[in-house]
Amino acid sequence: MKKLLQHITDRVSTKKGMWMTLLVWILVTVILTVAVPSVRDYQVTSIDSLPDDMQSVIANEKIADYFGDSELLPAILVLQANDQVALQDLVTITDSIIEKDLKGVKEVVPIGMLPEPATESFFSEDKTTAIIPVNLDSNLDTPEIKETLDQITSIIGDKAELDVSVTGPAGIAVDTTDLFTRADIVLIMATVGIILVLLIVIYRSPLIALIPLLAAVFVYQVVTQLLGAFGKAGLLMSSQSVSIMSVLLFAAVIDYSLFVFSRYREELKQHDNKYTAMKTAMRGTGLPVFYSGGTVFLAMIILIFADLGDYKNFAPIFGTALAVIMISSVTLVPALFTIFGRKSFWPVIPKVGDTTVKSSSIWSKVGRFVTKKPVVSIIVVGLFILASATYNVNLKYEFDLIKSFPEDMPSRVGYELLESKFEPGDLAPTTVLIESDNELTDETKQSLLEELSNQDHVSTVRIENQTEDQKVVSYSLTFDDSPYALESIEALEDMQEKAGELLERSQINGELYFAGETASSLDDRNTNNRDMIIIVLLETLLIFIMLIFLTKSIKMPIYMMGTIIVSFFAALGLGMFLTNLFFDIDTISTRVPVYAFIFLVALGIDYNIILVSRFMEEREKHFIKKATEIAVANTGGVISSAGIILAATFAVLMTQPIQLLFVFGFIVAVGILIDTFIIRGILLPSLIVLFEKDKRVKEAEGE
Numbered sequence: 001m002k003k004l005l006q007h008i009t010d011r012v013s014t015k016k017g018m019w020m021t022l023l024v025w026i027l028v029t030v031i032l033t034v035a036v037p038s039v040r041d042y043q044v045t046s047i048d049s050l051p052d053d054m055q056s057v058i059a060n061e062k063i064a065d066y067f068g069d070s071e072l073l074p075a076i077l078v079l080q081a082n083d084q085v086a087l088q089d090l091v092t093i094t095d096s097i098i099e100k101d102l103k104g105v106k107e108v109v110p111i112g113m114l115p116e117p118a119t120e121s122f123f124s125e126d127k128t129t130a131i132i133p134v135n136l137d138s139n140l141d142t143p144e145i146k147e148t149l150d151q152i153t154s155i156i157g158d159k160a161e162l163d164v165s166v167t168g169p170a171g172i173a174v175d176t177t178d179l180f181t182r183a184d185i186v187l188i189m190a191t192v193g194i195i196l197v198l199l200i201v202i203y204r205s206p207l208i209a210l211i212p213l214l215a216a217v218f219v220y221q222v223v224t225q226l227l228g229a230f231g232k233a234g235l236l237m238s239s240q241s242v243s244i245m246s247v248l249l250f251a252a253v254i255d256y257s258l259f260v261f262s263r264y265r266e267e268l269k270q271h272d273n274k275y276t277a278m279k280t281a282m283r284g285t286g287l288p289v290f291y292s293g294g295t296v297f298l299a300m301i302i303l304i305f306a307d308l309g310d311y312k313n314f315a316p317i318f319g320t321a322l323a324v325i326m327i328s329s330v331t332l333v334p335a336l337f338t339i340f341g342r343k344s345f346w347p348v349i350p351k352v353g354d355t356t357v358k359s360s361s362i363w364s365k366v367g368r369f370v371t372k373k374p375v376v377s378i379i380v381v382g383l384f385i386l387a388s389a390t391y392n393v394n395l396k397y398e399f400d401l402i403k404s405f406p407e408d409m410p411s412r413v414g415y416e417l418l419e420s421k422f423e424p425g426d427l428a429p430t431t432v433l434i435e436s437d438n439e440l441t442d443e444t445k446q447s448l449l450e451e452l453s454n455q456d457h458v459s460t461v462r463i464e465n466q467t468e469d470q471k472v473v474s475y476s477l478t479f480d481d482s483p484y485a486l487e488s489i490e491a492l493e494d495m496q497e498k499a500g501e502l503l504e505r506s507q508i509n510g511e512l513y514f515a516g517e518t519a520s521s522l523d524d525r526n527t528n529n530r531d532m533i534i535i536v537l538l539e540t541l542l543i544f545i546m547l548i549f550l551t552k553s554i555k556m557p558i559y560m561m562g563t564i565i566v567s568f569f570a571a572l573g574l575g576m577f578l579t580n581l582f583f584d585i586d587t588i589s590t591r592v593p594v595y596a597f598i599f600l601v602a603l604g605i606d607y608n609i610i611l612v613s614r615f616m617e618e619r620e621k622h623f624i625k626k627a628t629e630i631a632v633a634n635t636g637g638v639i640s641s642a643g644i645i646l647a648a649t650f651a652v653l654m655t656q657p658i659q660l661l662f663v664f665g666f667i668v669a670v671g672i673l674i675d676t677f678i679i680r681g682i683l684l685p686s687l688i689v690l691f692e693k694d695k696r697v698k699e700a701e702g703e
Contacts, residue, residue, distance in 0.1 A: 002287055005330060009282035012335050013275055021335035025218050025328075032225035039224045042231025043239045044142075049309040054523040055496065059515035062433055066472050067465045072106055072135040075149060075170035078414035079162045084127035087111075087119060089160040094132060096155050104148045107135035124421035131418065136170050146174045165414030172402060172411045177239070179405070179657055187243055190652045191250050198648055199254075202641045207344045211336050212257035216250045219328050223249060223321045230316060238310070240661070241317050244653070247665075248599070249321050251649040252296065255603075255642045256289050256329040257337075259610055261344070262638035264337055268350040274341040278334055286330050288613035291550050292606040293326035295543050299602035302538040306531040308524070310591065314598075363636025366681055367629040374686035381683045385566050388674075391573035398587035399521045400484035404659030424485075425459045425478030428517035430492065432461075432475040434503075436510035439470045447506040452477055457491040471510075483518045489525065492518050528590045535594060540565065543605055551612060559687045560608040567679045568600045571671030578670065579663055589660045596667045603646065604675035607639050611680050615688065623694045628685045636681060643676025 011017040050057050079085055079093075091112035098108050109132065111119055123130050134152065136145060149166050156164045166174075192213065199209035223245075231237060263285040267277040300318035303311045342349045358364065370377045398404070405412045418427055432452060434440070445463060452461045452475060459478045466473040479488040492514060495502070499512040540561060547557035572593060579585045614635050618627035650672065653665025 005286045005290055006283055009286045009330055009334060010279055012331055013278040013282060013338055015275060018335040018338040021331050022339065025222075025332050029218055029221050029225075032222060032229075036225045037228040037232060039227035039231055039237060039242060041228060042235070042237055043242055044236050047236050047238050047309045047313055050520065050523050050527065051307045054527065055513065056515055056519035056523045059431070059433055059513035059519065062435065062513055063431060063474060063515055066433075066467055067474065073138045073140065073145070073170045073173075074168045075134045075136055075152075075166055076168035076414065076418070077132040077134060077152065077156070078165045078167060078417050079130045079132065079156070079160075080165075080417065081128055081162055085123065085130040085162065086160075087116070087123075089162065090119070090122060090130055090132060092159045093156055096159055097134070097152060100151070100155065102148050102151050104137045104140045104144060105134060105152075106137050107133075109133055126421070129417055129421040131422075133168075134170075142173055142177045145170050146177070149174060165410045165417065167411040167414030167418065171414065175405070175409050175411045179409070186655060187652060188246060190655055191247055191649055194648050194652060195250060195254055195645060198645050202644070203345075204348065205345055207340055207346060208261065211340060211344060212254045212261075212333070215257055215328055215333050215336055216253040218332060219253050219321075219324050220246070220249055223324050226320050226324070227317060230320070235316060236313070237317055238313050240658075241310075241313050243656070243661070244595075244664075245317050245321050247649055247653060248318065249325065251646045252293070252322070252325050252603075253328065253333075254645055254649070255606065256293065256325070257333050258638050258642045258645075259285055259289050259292075260329070260333050261337055262635075264334075265345060265350050266634070268342060268345075269352060269354040272352050274338060278338045282330070282334050284617060285610075285613075286334075288550070288609050289329050290326060291546065291613075292609045293322055293329055295546055295605050295609070296602040297322035297326060298542045298546065299539050299598055302535065302542060303598070305534055305538060307527045308531050311531055311535070311594065361633065361637070363640070363681070364629075364633040366636065367632030367685070370632065370682055370685045371625040371629045371689050374689040377682050377686040378690070381678055381686075384678065385570040388570035388574035388577075389566070389572075391577045392569060395572075395576060395593075396587045397486070397525075397590050399486070399489060399525065399590070400482065401589065401660070404589065406657040409657075419482065423459065423478065424482045425480060425488070428483040430477045430479070430483070430514055430516040430518050431464065432477050433513040433515065434473050434475075434508065434510055435513065436471045436473075436508055438509060440466075440473055440508065441470075444506055444508055445473055448473075448502065448508060449475060451502045451506055452495070455491065455495055457481060457487050479518065483516065484521055488518050489522050493522055496522075525590060528594065532594050532597075536597060539598065539601060543601070547605075547609075550609065551616065555691065556612060556688075559684060559691070560605060560612060563679045563684050563687070564601050564604045564608065564675065567604060567674050568597055568671065571600055571667055571674050572596060574674070575663075575667030575670040579666055583662075583666075585659065585663060588663050591660060592664050592667065595664050596671065599650075599668050600671040600675070603672060604679065607643065607675055607680040608684055610639060611635050611684060612688075615685075624692050625689055628689050632681065632685050639680055640676055643672055643680075647672040647676070 012021050079089075094108055094111045097105065098110065109122075111122065111132070122132070136148060140148070149170060153164055153166065156162060165171075196209050196213060199212065200206060203209070227237060227242075260281065263281040264278055267281040268274065271277040271280065297319060300322055301315055303318075304315040306312050337344055402412055402415050407413075415427070434448060449461050449463065452458060457480050459480045461475050461477045464474045464476040479485070479491060481488050496514060503510060503512060544557050544561050547560055548554060551557060575596075576588065611631055615627050615631040618630045621627075622630065647669040650665050651669040653661045656662060656665070
């Protein structure tokens with residue numbers, strides 16, 4: 001691998017090679033842009049997350065088999081009046097919707113045809129709020145759903161003076177699409193803007209800011225078009241995954257560009273010829289940069305082994321992005337810097353003979369301190385990590401994802417009106433299906449109903465459907481709390497575990513199945529826990545093996561992986577403490593710890609690779625302490641600036657109106673800063689000084 005990379009970077013660093021490299025990238029970008037649609041044409045708001053063998057999925061399929069098509073997309077029209085909602089208004093509205101025969105509308109409750117007592121369930125207790133359930137064709141795409149819902153809203157506006165909010169899966173789908181459509185533009189602009197400003201402020205050179213961004217633009221266009229080709233071939237991509245990928249792409253390209261530029265500047269102080277300087281620079285930094293990209297690539301690809309669709313969807317999207325980034329880091333990036341040469345650093349142009357790193361610099365001082373007092377450094381950092389990680393015992397998970405959306409989003413407004421004006425459990429009842437071996441009598445049906453009613457946190461249970469042969473019956477069960485509350489989820493889990501006992505006490509031979517939002521949340525939580533273990537083990541193992549090949553050592557990868565893993569726990573704990581303290585957010589999505597682990601370990605190990613690679617290079621000429629001091633001093637500036645930019649880039653996710661992304665962006669930003677300044681700058685070099693032995697010392701001992 002090393003010889004192949006050197007061959008590539010040696011060719012790229014020549015006068016002819018740099019222009020040929022740029023030309024190839026331009027041609028590839030143009031061809032893909034013209035011939036292939038963009039990924040934006042194939043983004044979806046959500047994908048099927050749960051595997052087909054999960055209990056809630058099986059239950060849904062059985063309900064569809066026994067009681068008809070369940071492939072409907074529910075929309076709930078939440079109507080509110082200043083005084084009271086009149087029954088006649090609901091009758092007029094539902095009759096008008098039915099009469100219009102709108103595209104995609106499959107079912108509307110004909111309220112005018114119901115006896116008056118039956119209409120009571122559509123009104124809140126104070127009559128200020130009412131609901132109208134509407135079922136749409138699930139095959140409609142989001143723009144068609146939006147058009148249909150807009151027509152329904154218009155009908156309501158024409159027929160009654162009522163405020164309307166559309167919630168339920170249909171309303172949430174439309175609002176989510178609108179959010180991400182606006183958010184993508186803001187995200188890209190904010191990412192580019194903050195990177196540009198930070199690069200200019202840190203390096204005081206316009207070209208140093210523009211060259212990495214130019215490379216990132218090429219990479220972004222190639223990646224989005226390649227993903228468009230995958231989309232055309234049938235791969236669905238969630239908007240959330242694509243948004244996070246965009247941030248990662250810009251951050252990674254800038255990171256690797258800075259590593260190349262830093263070593264290039266160092267070599268320009270040793271060599272007069274810019275081509276020789278780049279050739280030498282890439283021989284020193286090409287392999288570690290490529291390995292850094294490889295660690296992130298592996299971290300993303302292993303997500304294919306996850307069960308949840310959200311994580312699996314990351315694998316092809318992020319894997320494609322990292323593959324292109326890795327190629328660009330050893331071709332496009334060095335080619336662009338070679339083309340501009342010393343002018344890249346204007347107005348502070350490096351000259352042959354200039355001092356590479358001043359002994360008075362901050363990182364030179366840090367390097368001297370950690371090599372002289374490694375034990376003190378380890379103790380201080382260890383106490384910080386322990387204190388930060390301790391807060392993880394307070395982690396509380398949120399299963400109600402709509403709570404992470406903006407408070408003024410129509411579907412959330414409608415949802416919270418339902419929550420406050422109606423029974424919380426009525427938001428999404430759980431369907432309990434009994435599949436019996438024998439015909440069920442009225443007594444056994446009632447007995448099972450009573451058994452279910454007596455379970456903890458259950459509010460009401462009623463028979464909903466039954467087959468003609470009386471062997472299959474479905475019950476509608478509501479909980480005292482919200483269907484997404486932890487109490488409801490755990491109560492349902494308890495019922496699933498006791499299903500055999502419930503049937504035995506009801507004298508029924510058969511199987512119980514549970515479907516609905518609470519059942520899906522339970523399956524999602526359990527699957528997420530399984531995926532977390534698989535992802536942590538596989539990512540740790542694969543990166544560890546990769547580090548063994550890079551360092552030709554067993555001990556060094558242990559230091560590198562160990563420090564990054566403990567920093568993850570510190571970042572998660574400190575991040576949640578600060579979000580609670582400053583933003584009053586005390587719960588997180590179950591996705592956040594997994595996302596944070598993937599990115600913090602993969603990106604954090606990058607900085608360790610850059611430091612250790614330089615240490616190994618210097619170790620050939622110096623003793624351990626001196627080699628460590630030089631490595632810290634020479635890599636400190638570029639890694640700290642790269643870390644600040646990377647953290648700021650992920651912090652851009654905090655501009656998103658979605659709490660999951662907000663918290664994820666904040667925790668990753670905190671974690672990257674911990675890795676940059678504390679782990680890479682102090683802890684890892686201290687461990688190297690403390691536990692590594694000089695080769696010359698070993699030889700002397702052998703004699």
